[in-house]
Amino acid sequence: MSPSRSKQTFFYRNGLSIVFTSLFVLTLIAQAVTGWHENNAERKQDKVEPISFTTYLQSGHFISATFENFESEFLQMALYVILTIKLRQIGSAESKSLDEPEDVDKEPEPHKDAPWAVKKGGWILKLYEGSLSLTFILLFLVSWYFHLYGSWLDHNDQNAINNQPPDSMTDYLMQANFWFESFQNWQSEFLSIASIVIFTIFLRQKGSPESKPVDAPDMQTGK
Incomplete structure (x- = not known):
């Protein structure tokens, strides 16, 4: 050390x-x-x-509210990790360079301090190469299910209070309420990503790794 x-x-x-x-x-x-x-x-x-x-x-009220938020966050991160592999934004600190090679695109090579999966190679390395996006996708799917489950429980609780028969989960999935809950969260996450991608073109924060250097040109792409 x-x-x-x-x-x-x-x-x-x-x-x-x-x-x-x-x-x-x-x-x-x-x-x-x-x-x-x-x-x-x-x-x-x-x-x-x-x-x-x-x-x-x-209760469905708590489960739905909790996983509704988790779902949108993990969807945001999964798409962000995947889309930034190929897509670029000129001038953004959040984008890869338009024409320069990036370290993240290099083929992994085993060395003394490399992670175990890199040293192992084969299908384990292939899985490890996409493990970040795969984990976010899995977390999104789990959160999506529990959001649906909690929202369905809460919906049927309200049906019971109003002396109405319960709906099956499949029937509830076809109703607008669940998708309204999802879309209102998804759109806010997409807006937050678009904001940091665009704002880092022109705005700076000294000391933050999410910003370009204060004296960097606006059209400098990447950090």
């Missing part, structure tokens, strides 16, 4: 993951607590008994 590395604290080396994971946990707890109160307020208006917090965590 180098002397400089040995003097670095654990937080210094892992600050981004620690902060964002902590923010995720805190906001998920806040969502659960506020969603529980909101759901019980709605139940009170419908003149039905409130539910406990532990029961709420198993």
Whole structure:
């Protein structure tokens, strides 16, 4: 271990993951607590008994709201990882160079510090080469299912309150409500990607790896 590395604290080396994971946990707890109160307020208006917090965590209201957000985030990241392989945007810090070769396009070569999959080669290496996008796609599909499942449970809870028969999951999938929930989240994620791709052409943030150097020309593509 180098002397400089040995003097670095654990937080210094892992600050981004620690902060964002902590923010995720805190906001998920806040969502659960506020969603529980909101759901019980709605139940009170419908003149039905409130539910406990532990029961709420198993309810369609909580499951749907949680995985609806996960779904759109993982879809955004999957498409971003895949589309940036081939697509370019002149001047954007988020784009690969228009004509210069990139390190990420080089064929992997085994060496002492290479990941195990690179040293193994064969189909394991092929799988590893696309593991990032495959993981995001899998997480999107799992989140999409649980969003559907939670939204369906919540829909049938409302049907029971209104003395209406339950719908099957297939019937519910054909209704507009689930897709409205999905599209309103998807479009916001696509807007956020388009914003950072376009804004990094003309705007800068000193010290951020998501920005070009402050003195870089607007039409410089990549960081």
